[in-house]
Amino acid sequence: MEQLLEMLSPHFLLRNALYAGLIVGFVCPQVGIFFVLRRMILLGIALPQVSNAGITFAFLLCTVGWHFFPHIESEKAMALTGSVVFTLIAIFALAILERKRKGFTENRIGFTYALAGAASILFVSWNPYGQTEVLSLLRGEIVSIPDIYLWSMFAIYGTIFICLVGFHRNFVLVSYDTDMAITLGKRVNLWDILLYLIIGIVISFGVMTVGPLVIFGFLLIPAITARMVTRGILPFCIVSSAIGAAASFIGFYISYRFDLPTGPTDIAILCIILVLLYLGKILIRLKR
Amino acid sequence: MNTDNCITLENVAIGYNGKVLLKDINLSIKAGEFIVLFGPNGSGKTTLFKTILRIIPPIQGAIIYGDGQPTRFGYVPQRQYLDEIYPFMAEEVVLMGTFGQVRPFCPTPKTNRVWIEQCLKDVGMLDMRKKLFSELSGGQKQRILIARALATRPNILLLDEPITGVDILAQKMIMELISQLHKKHHLTIMMVTHEIYNIPKWIDKIIWIQDNKVLIGTTVEMLSPLKTDETLHREPV
Numbered sequence: 001m002e003q004l005l006e007m008l009s010p011h012f013l014l015r016n017a018l019y020a021g022l023i024v025g026f027v028c029p030q031v032g033i034f035f036v037l038r039r040m041i042l043l044g045i046a047l048p049q050v051s052n053a054g055i056t057f058a059f060l061l062c063t064v065g066w067h068f069f070p071h072i073e074s075e076k077a078m079a080l081t082g083s084v085v086f087t088l089i090a091i092f093a094l095a096i097l098e099r100k101r102k103g104f105t106e107n108r109i110g111f112t113y114a115l116a117g118a119a120s121i122l123f124v125s126w127n128p129y130g131q132t133e134v135l136s137l138l139r140g141e142i143v144s145i146p147d148i149y150l151w152s153m154f155a156i157y158g159t160i161f162i163c164l165v166g167f168h169r170n171f172v173l174v175s176y177d178t179d180m181a182i183t184l185g186k187r188v189n190l191w192d193i194l195l196y197l198i199i200g201i202v203i204s205f206g207v208m209t210v211g212p213l214v215i216f217g218f219l220l221i222p223a224i225t226a227r228m229v230t231r232g233i234l235p236f237c238i239v240s241s242a243i244g245a246a247a248s249f250i251g252f253y254i255s256y257r258f259d260l261p262t263g264p265t266d267i268a269i270l271c272i273i274l275v276l277l278y279l280g281k282i283l284i285r286l287k288r
Numbered sequence: 289m290n291t292d293n294c295i296t297l298e299n300v301a302i303g304y305n306g307k308v309l310l311k312d313i314n315l316s317i318k319a320g321e322f323i324v325l326f327g328p329n330g331s332g333k334t335t336l337f338k339t340i341l342r343i344i345p346p347i348q349g350a351i352i353y354g355d356g357q358p359t360r361f362g363y364v365p366q367r368q369y370l371d372e373i374y375p376f377m378a379e380e381v382v383l384m385g386t387f388g389q390v391r392p393f394c395p396t397p398k399t400n401r402v403w404i405e406q407c408l409k410d411v412g413m414l415d416m417r418k419k420l421f422s423e424l425s426g427g428q429k430q431r432i433l434i435a436r437a438l439a440t441r442p443n444i445l446l447l448d449e450p451i452t453g454v455d456i457l458a459q460k461m462i463m464e465l466i467s468q469l470h471k472k473h474h475l476t477i478m479m480v481t482h483e484i485y486n487i488p489k490w491i492d493k494i495i496w497i498q499d500n501k502v503l504i505g506t507t508v509e510m511l512s513p514l515k516t517d518e519t520l521h522r523e524p525v
Contacts, residue, residue, distance in 0.1 A: 037374055166393035173387050176374055182343045183363040184388035184440065231420055232377045 003257045016145040018252050020153060020209050021262065024218055025248025027157045029226070029240035030164045031202045032219035034195060036227060038175050042106060043094065044219045046113040047087055047203045048212035053116040054086025055079045055208065056123035063127045076149065076208075083204035090116070091196045145209065156205055160198050171195055172233060214263035218244050221270040229277050243273055293352075294319045294359065294444060294476050295340060300349035302332065302339045308347055309335055313502050315495060317478065319443070322470050324487050325480045327497030334448060336497065337480050341446055362442030362475075366449050367429045372422035378432045379417040382407055385439025407435040410472075411465060427458025431465065438469070444476045445469065451486055463488060487511065 006012060035044045058078040090112060097108055145153075164171070174181045174191040181188050206215040226239040251266030293316040301311035309332040317323055327333040338344045340351065341361055353359040362385075385407070386400040408414040411431040416424065421432060430450055437445055447466065451459040467488070470477050481487060487494065487507070494510040496503040503510070 037371075039371070039373065169387045169390065170392060172374075173384055176376075177365065177370060177384070179338065179341070179343050179365055180363055180384065180436075183341050183361045186388070227373070227375055230375060231418075233375060233380055236375050 004253060007253060007256060014256070016147065016150045017262065018249075020145050020150055021248040021252050021266065022245055023153060023157050024206050024210055024215070025222075025244035025246075025266070026241050027161050028202060028206060028215065028218035029222035029244040030161060030237060031199055032223040033226075033237060033240055034171065034175060034199070035219055036223040041220055042109040042113075043091075045216055046109045046116065047091060047199070048207050048215045048219075049113050049116040049120065050090040051083045051087040051204050051207040051215075052212045053119040053123065054082035054084070054204070056082075056120045056127070057086070058082030060123045060127040080204065080208055083208055084201065086116075087204045088197070088200040091200045092193075095192065095196055149209075153205055153209060156201065160202055163194075163198060167191070167194070168237075210263050210266075214266055217267040217270055218248075221267070221274055222247070225270070225274040225277055228274075229281060243270070247273060292318045294354065296352040297340075298350045298352065300339070300351060301347040302335050302344070303347050304335065304344070306347065310497065310500060310502055311348070313349070315502065315504050317476060317493075319476050320474055321492040322467075322477045322490075323479070323493045323495060324491050325478060325495045325497070326484065326487060327482060329482050331482075331497040332500075333480050333482070333497050336495075336502070337446060337448060337478070340478070359444060360440055360442045362437030362440050362445040364430075364433045364437045364445070364447040364450055366452070367426065367433055368453065370421075370433075374421075376421045377417065378413060378419050378421050378424065378428075379404060379408065381421050381432050382417075382435045382439050385436040388440060403441075404435070404439050407438040408432075410438060410469070411435040425458070426454040427462060430454060430458070430462055434462075434465065434469070438473075442475065444478070447477070447479045449480050449482070451481070452483070459486070484511075 007015075007018060009015075012018065032044065035041055058081060061082075062078055094108060094112065097103070098105060170181075170186060170191050173184070174186060174188050174195075178188050181191075203215060203219075206218070210218075222240045222243040223236075225243050226236050230236045230239050247269040248266055251269040252262055254260065254269070255262040255265040295317040297313050297315050300313040301308050302313065303309035313336070325333050325337060335344060339346050341363060342351075382404045383396065383400070386396070386404065390396060390400065405414065405417075408417055411434050413428065413431050413435060416428060416432075421429065424432065434445075434447070434450070437447075445466075450466070451462050454462065463486075466477065466479065467490075469475060489507055489511075491507055493504060493506060496505075496510055
């Protein structure tokens, strides 16, 4: 209880990490619902890995002396740029190949995942100075988040959330029934590009903050859980975000209380919520 | 051009990725007509249907829309192409029909909610509105999709195989419903089917696709035993 009160205090030392986790937990499931509904779950595994490869590549460039940004936090800015560039290139390349129906989707995503995973490890191994930071990112240890980064994250995720809510009807229609969307005069390609752009930015920023594993978890598990227990698209969206935010808060508390890495704890909590709700659903069905 | 025509195809060639499937298509559809687009599986009827709907661009020729008012399509797709992973309630599916009328960031106007209630009532599904779309039977899903098409306030209703894969009772109900809507709303209707026994006698025209040819005529002309036999057993071109 003491730790919980301490966490809620405005002077809490790790408050930025807590807030960042809550933002990720709340916004990522809103993007994740499109991964689940469009049956792109595998892409949800591959893209964070691609983003991670972008980050490790940027760290490598920093180590060898390439600095694009004359800034105090130049490593972080370059890492973010690497993450965004790699993720957007991958998502648009995969989307174009999907549209042209070249080969099988699973093969392409599997290849991307393997390539990105291998590239991440190679970039890290060539970069002895960046290893500690990159490895802590991979493990999902959300500890030190500077104010400026938290605020920029709040601004970006906030804008994305507003876009997802405001354009919800179009994103859902284009995802569910493309032909119907065309007959209603919607510009399907434009909405698809915007959605992919949002996915790319959410993943890039998220991976920088909490690591690829945690982002994958927050993208998919809340949406899968909410899909299981809700009726209607609106409850589905609300419950997804509620589960993500709750898991982030509980996970942070447990990791702080028992000195565990935050990211994996968050994922464990998400999985526990999923299993509990699944069992609850079975019990209700049996009682009927 | 006849101004009564709401859709006119002039020397149209259709297909995918530049590959021509059907060519030299010349036909016109008058406002208020009920037309059946008939042909065996793979004959190109869905491609023609989607070309008319502006989903696929024609490879050649021109499609002219208009009978004095703007063309609004009410599109009823094949229900099996809609993924059941989406947790939509029946009324949410119908509400999609109004998405063309609402701007982003604006809440759904109350008038639209009243309108979709009317559409649900028209297809006899008002009491099922809170049910999950994925939990409905084939016939019920079809009626919800028809309600969604009506929600777009269409002047042309286009239905892709609306009675395929549903039981005989549901087939009869859907055909009666489509006929009622045709009369009540004075809609131009185009329905795709690949089953000859699903074609009602009272329709205005049949567009028959067989062996890369598009034939058009009245029910009497096209469904006379001699003509049917001749068309079905003709040597492939």
